Amino acid sequence: MIPKFRAWDEETERMWDIDTWHIADEYVDLIEPGKSIADISAESFWRKQSDLILMQSTGLKDKNGVEVFEGDVVKISDGGNEEDSYTSVVKNYADEGYPAFDIEAPSSWYYESNILATIMGGEYETIEVIGNVWEDGDLINDSKGAEEN
Structure with a gap:
């Protein structure tokens, strides 16, 4: 199983999906939940990892x-x-x-x-x-x- 994460951004007070996690640079690319980076209407931006609360999927539904x-x-x-x-x-x-x-x-x-x-x-x-x-x-x-x- 590939680990999956989401992030709570206290600045926007919203939950975001993580599109890309740049571990070495300590930032993540965030995207609207359920959207793809290929969707040009999807809201997305980057944020420092330390400014987010990261949550891991359990792998369960x-x-x-x-x-x-x-x-x-x-x-x-x-x-x-x-x-x-x-x-x-x-x-x-x-x-x-x-x-x-x-x-x-x-x-x-x-x-x-x-x-x-x-x-x-x-x-x-x-x-x-x-x-x-x-x-x-x-x-x-x-x-x-x-x-x-």
Whole structure:
């Protein structure tokens, strides 16, 4: 799998796809999400890497085929039952000595190992991207409530 990233630009307060990452020069070429550099109507520009918040794709897709990135707020439903669900934030735990993407679950939900991998590998629970922590900050409160249960 080729790593894929997106970027939150605090100056424009927008999420951008990364077209090219110039690692040695420490800048990235940004483009409108879902657009191609070949599309002359696509808004694009470059920005210093240090001025962005970079997020890596998990390589997974939710129940609707939406790619899951770190920083996404996801809704976990038990067997499709909307009433029996919780929200959580996808995190990359590499800095904490746990080299994996994962989410936190309320204590009333039990998982033997990596929660994200368990849900994606199972057939009972579903995961749906409902936003991200930068554009949909109000969803974080629901996520924090879930983590405290």
